[in-house]
Amino acid sequence: MDLQDIIKAAGIIGAGGAGFPTHAKLTSKAEYILLNGAECEPLLRVDQQLMEQFPDEIIRGLEAAGRTIEARKAIMGIKGKHQEVIARLRARIAALGLAGYMEVMELRDIYPAGDEQVLVHELTARIVPEVSIPLKVGCVVINSETALNIWQAMAGKPVTQTYITIAGDIPRRMTVKVPVGMAIREVIRQCGVENIDDYAVIDGGPMMGSLMNNVAGYVTKKSKGYVLLKKNHFLIRKKSVSVDQARVIGRTACEQCRMCTDLCPRYLLGHNMQPHKVMRALSYNLAGGQEQQIAQLCCECNACELFSCPVNLHPKAVNILYKQKLSEQGIKYQPTQLEFQPRSAREYRLIPSKRLVAKIGLTAFDKPAPMTQVEFRPETIHIALRQHIGAPAIPVVAIGEQVKAGQLIGDIPGNSLGAAVHASLDGTVIGNTEHSIVIKVGSYV
Numbered sequence: 525m526d527l528q529d530i531i532k533a534a535g536i537i538g539a540g541g542a543g544f545p546t547h548a549k550l551t552s553k554a555e556y557i558l559l560n561g562a563e564c565e566p567l568l569r570v571d572q573q574l575m576e577q578f579p580d581e582i583i584r585g586l587e588a589a590g591r592t593i594e595a596r597k598a599i600m601g602i603k604g605k606h607q608e609v610i611a612r613l614r615a616r617i618a619a620l621g622l623a624g625y626m627e628v629m630e631l632r633d634i635y636p637a638g639d640e641q642v643l644v645h646e647l648t649a650r651i652v653p654e655v656s657i658p659l660k661v662g663c664v665v666i667n668s669e670t671a672l673n674i675w676q677a678m679a680g681k682p683v684t685q686t687y688i689t690i691a692g693d694i695p696r697r698m699t700v701k702v703p704v705g706m707a708i709r710e711v712i713r714q715c716g717v718e719n720i721d722d723y724a725v726i727d728g729g730p731m732m733g734s735l736m737n738n739v740a741g742y743v744t745k746k747s748k749g750y751v752l753l754k755k756n757h758f759l760i761r762k763k764s765v766s767v768d769q770a771r772v773i774g775r776t777a778c779e780q781c782r783m784c785t786d787l788c789p790r791y792l793l794g795h796n797m798q799p800h801k802v803m804r805a806l807s808y809n810l811a812g813g814q815e816q817q818i819a820q821l822c823c824e825c826n827a828c829e830l831f832s833c834p835v836n837l838h839p840k841a842v843n844i845l846y847k848q849k850l851s852e853q854g855i856k857y858q859p860t861q862l863e864f865q866p867r868s869a870r871e872y873r874l875i876p877s878k879r880l881v882a883k884i885g886l887t888a889f890d891k892p893a894p895m896t897q898v899e900f901r902p903e904t905i906h907i908a909l910r911q912h913i914g915a916p917a918i919p920v921v922a923i924g925e926q927v928k929a930g931q932l933i934g935d936i937p938g939n940s941l942g943a944a945v946h947a948s949l950d951g952t953v954i955g956n957t958e959h960s961i962v963i964k965v966g967s968y969v
């Protein structure tokens with residue numbers, strides 16, 4: 525089997541992002557393979573600790589992916605503030621004889637340094653064109669946990685576990701390795717909070733993560749963090765606003781100051797993303813929809829809503845609203861140029877992470893979340909068949925069947941884009957719906 529087949533069989537997807545199947549990312553040749561080690565979401569501490577604890581594995585996984593796409597160079601992008609991690613990786617790259625192929629580049633502590641297009645520009649000075657992907661400028665990007673998963677797949681282990689930071693206004697912050705399919709409620713019980721119902725939980729980072737309506741879901745391969753905050757915290761109140769409320773408030777209160785545009789990371793890369801114009805489109809019935817169409821250039825980083833707007837409006841939510849409407853009508857933004865230059869003011873308008881953390885009221889909780897050994901003993905696990913972009917996996921096990929940890933339980937349908945899923949613990953299949961496979965955990969006979 526070549527590496528792509530190994531990765532496909534192991535069910536590897538982008539860990540932490542949208543969950544794009546990794547084997548499909550490695551089908552084309554590219555000049556650079558980039559490691560996204562930015563971890564720019566406040567409070568999350570997964571990648572930085574994985575790179576410290578598993579440097580050889582991550583280096584080897586990245587190298588293997590780079591060789592597969594015939595990249596002439598591999599670059600690891602890590603924030604300069606993680607000097608110990610950087611020194612360790614540089615030493616291991618040299619010790620493994622890879623100094624001619626791989627280097628570590630220090631990223632500035634800005635938000636969103638981990639946005640794929642910002643990362644590509646910071647590491648290569650190239651700009652991914654509008655509505656395009658890094659491959660267009662000769663780059664393939666994978667994140668640290670994905671590189672680790674590639675190395676593990678090469679050693680015969682599919683993806684059955686994921687690393688998660690539990691953070692926020694809680695007594696015990698930690699980063700834990702969790703079997704895929706665990707109940708989220710059981711995971712966050714580790715944080716030391718007596719009554720979880722007093723809290724709201726953000727699934728993911730504080731910036732891009734979404735508010736969980738009830739903490740009833742299950743861990744997937746792309747779960748990266750849970751942030752617990754009191755229900756009256758600024759972020760929770762802000763994330764609780766419905767799209768309809770965002771639309772009504774935006775119509776009446778947007779003062780067209782264009783701060784959301786001036787600080788928008790995609791606008792600063794030279795793209796036509798101008799959220800103030802999308803907000804303007806709310807108030808006027810603009811013919812032609814040009815201003816609504818630029819909403820499709822939004823990466824949903826949330827900087828405009830949580831940092832830039834002086835009157836606390838919701839340009840990102842409005843962008844999402846228009847994205848949905850345009851998609852229903854089959855309308856796609858058509859770029860008018862192929863080459864882009866960063867705006868001349870970009871260097872002065874980058875968002876410092878520390879200022880962002882203060883602005884969103886998280887400074888008091890911006891603390892270490894050390895890797896902690898926890899042995900989870902769930903009674904059941906619920907493994908989703910769609911944890912990734914593409915077609916859901918098709919179950920290949922039946923109710924009553926005994927399965928072993930690492931066993932394939934859902935496969936990619938035909939030649940579709942998708943990812944396989946595996947049992948994360950030994951047990952017996954007790955449920956099999958179109959959405960998930962439920963396993964009663966127990967010993968395998």
Ligand code: SF4
Pocket residue numbers: 784787788789790791797799821822823824825826827828829839840843
């Ligand atoms: S969420 Fe806001 S700041 Fe981020 S890309 Fe979209 S418009 Fe720009």
Ligand code: SF4
Pocket residue numbers: 777778779780781782783784785799800803832833834835836837838839
């Ligand atoms: S920053 Fe806020 S008030 Fe200013 S244009 Fe954007 S949405 Fe309107």
